[in-house]
Amino acid sequence: MAAKQKTLQDAFYETLKDVYYAERNSVRALRKAAKSAQADELKSAFETHAEESQNQVERLVQVFESIGKPARGKTCEAMQGLSSEMDEHLEDFQGSPAADAVLIAGAQAIEHYEISRYGTLKTWAAQLGYQDAARLLEETLAEEKKTDELLTQIAETINVQADEGEGEEQDAQPQKRRASGSRK
Ligand code: FE
Ligand code: FE
Numbered sequence: 001m002a003a004k005q006k007t008l009q010d011a012f013y014e015t016l017k018d019v020y021y022a023e024r025n026s027v028r029a030l031r032k033a034a035k036s037a038q039a040d041e042l043k044s045a046f047e048t049h050a051e052e053s054q055n056q057v058e059r060l061v062q063v064f065e066s067i068g069k070p071a072r073g074k075t076c077e078a079m080q081g082l083s084s085e086m087d088e089h090l091e092d093f094q095g096s097p098a099a100d101a102v103l104i105a106g107a108q109a110i111e112h113y114e115i116s117r118y119g120t121l122k123t124w125a126a127q128l129g130y131q132d133a134a135r136l137l138e139e140t141l142a143e144e145k146k147t148d149e150l151l152t153q154i155a156e157t158i159n160v161q162a163d164e165g166e167g168e169e170q171d172a173q174p175q176k177r178r179a180s181g182s183r184k
């Protein structure tokens with residue numbers, strides 16, 4: 001006979017384990033990003049979110065408790081991939097004018113993964129009648145979205161500086177060769 005059918009409860013618990021692993025991983029990635037960031041505003045955004053993420057890890061422990069299950073992590077290959085990509089890009093672009101822009105891009109990929117996971121988990125928790133879990137997950141989801149928006153906002157300045165080659169010798173003319181319309 002086939003094994004017992006898996007349920008939405010199982011999916012919820014498995015995904016919770018995934019995000020528990022991913023969240024702990026993101027704390028490390030954010031601390032590293034904070035050390036690597038050049039712009040003060042970006043550095044402090046990463047520091048703030050690293051602290052917030054540490055708190056999100058604690059919040060996940062409360063979610064596990066609220067459903068009466070042990071807090072366990074399960075390797076999240078997506079987060080591993082995203083953070084190793086970020087490391088690789090960091091190395092490639094170290095010291096370049098585009099370094100901070102590249103750092104933001106990597107960090108936003110991580111936030112988007114978290115937003116996807118917490119969005120799903122919150123919705124499943126509500127469906128399953130896990131009211132406390134749903135509320136806790138919603139709190140974290142809001143922080144992830146806020147961080148993503150902040151990074152988008154910081155990127156507006158950073159991208160311009162990256163494109164102008166800030167930090168390099170430049171003459172007073174930031175005019176770019178933009179004549180051919182072939183690029184967006
Ligand atoms: Fe997080
Ligand atoms: Fe995952």
Ligand code: FE
Binds near residue numbers: 110
């Ligand atoms: Fe986050």
